Amino acid sequence: MASIFGHVALGVTLGKLLLPDPRYLRYWLLAAACAFLPDIDVLGFKLHVPYASLWGHRGLTHSLLAAAVVASGAVGIGHLARRRAGPPPGRLWLLLFLATASHGVLDAMTTGGLGVAFFSPFWPERYFFGFCPIEVSPIGVRNFVGSTVWRVLQSEAIWVVLPCAVLLTLQRFFGSPASAGR
Structure with missing residues (x-):
């Protein structure tokens, strides 16, 4: 897996790119949390869940379905609890989906593990990309x-x-499609 630092950096970047207004900082942080959330499955190691199982590491929680469920749940809960104006729900959903799905993308670019079950539970196969330049991070803080x-x-x-950093710099100098409507 990529480390929490890489996942968070990508999540915050997606937040800034899709919701560039600084008043949406809390959504950038939510995107960062969604970007590392799929690793909740490492708790399975403590419960003796086999790595290669549906509930194992890089299994269901790393799937595109899980990303859609997380994004839908967060937007739904946010809609019910919203007291102030937030970003458009469709844009927020896209951000949270991409942030959560980005976790599997980074993990599929690492040098170790069993691959990522992007299409779980429908297809349990695990995948790596043909380009894997990211050193796999060891599991566990120790x-x-x-x-x-x-x-x-x-x-x-x-x-x-x-x-x-390149994407954020380009956004700063050239603006972004997301900010064009402001």
Whole structure:
């Protein structure tokens, strides 16, 4: 898997790109949370859930279906609790879907693991992309130490943070389609 840092960086970037107005900062943070949420499945290791099972790591929680459920649930709950004007629900749904789905995308670009079950539960096959430049992050805080952490963070700086910075810079200089309607 990619580290929490890479997932959060991509989630915040998506938030800023799709909802560029600074008043939507809380939605950028929500997108960051959605971007690392699929790793909730690591709790299965404590419960002895086999890695390759539907409920195992990079299984159902990393699927596109799970991303759609998370986005729909968050937008639905937000709609019920909304007291102030927020972003358009369709744009918010897209942001939360993309942020949650981005987790599997980054994981499918790593150098280890069993792949990502993007189409779970309908097709249990797990996939890696043909281009896997991101060093796989060890699972668990205790394992995220020493030279391993530097290799992981260096690869994420190059393959996640740098592209995010480029996109945000382009948005700053050229604006974004999302801000054109303001």
